[in-house]
């Protein structure tokens with residue numbers, strides 16, 4: 001995997017950081033905006049009064065939304081120094097904060113949080129079972145986890161094209177493990193696992209699965225751009241899973 005960056009350090013490469021954030025906040029042309037975010041917000045539901053932890057929070061965009069919606073506290077963790085700085089700048093003047101911690105190293109005392117969110121970060125983690133176990137251990141009874149990842153049909157294989165795609169290839173789907181991926185002007189390591197692997201990992205760590213969504217595009221977010229809507233309807237880009245700590 002030479003030349004391929006891991007997780008947080010990938011986002012500390014200046015041109016990657018800039019390109020990622022401008023793409024991420026580009027409205028209709030961002031798949032997050034038209035696909036992932038509406039499903040996530042619907043799934044999060046009411047957050048008033050909740051203590052929220054966000055793993056791989058990036059620039060903490062969701063932190064501001066959740067604080068405005070009345071969550072009791074917001075703590076974001078990220079492995080990129082540049083993202084931690086951007087997140088804390090975005091949260092200045094609020095009670096929220098971001099700390100530099102790798103997802104794999106995170107732990108917290110029992111009942112520290114009521115809601116754990118993670119958006120598009122768990123596919124940077126090699127083994128998610130210990131991470132989900134740490135999440136389960138620090139949630140209050142009835143607490144929830146809601147996370148999104150790049151959809152396994154995409155993490156399975158990288159055609160290497162830098163053009164706008166007109167076709168997608170799914171290959172080696174049942175071969176779990178690292179994939180060097182050309183993305184945002186750099187090469188990063190994503191960890192592929194199947195949809196079943198994610199569901200099993202949640203259930204094995206004691207969560208009750210409450211939702212599985214493939215984040216289909218939301219027509220009302222396309223500003224009438226029917227060509228882009230048709231393109232986004234072709235392939236699932238995101239997988240969302242949610243679980244509750246019942247015990």
Ligand SMILES: C[S@@+](CC[C@H](N)C(=O)[O-])C[C@H]1O[C@@H](n2cnc3c(N)ncnc32)[C@H](O)[C@@H]1O
Nearest residue numbers: 007008056057058078079080102103119121124
């Ligand atoms: C695709 S970005 C998503 C950021 C944010 N959640 C959002 O949706 O805007 C992935 C984030 O995960 C962070 N990340 C990746 N691997 C990580 C790890 N092992 N530990 C902590 N953060 C990690 C990156 O630094 C980056 O900020």
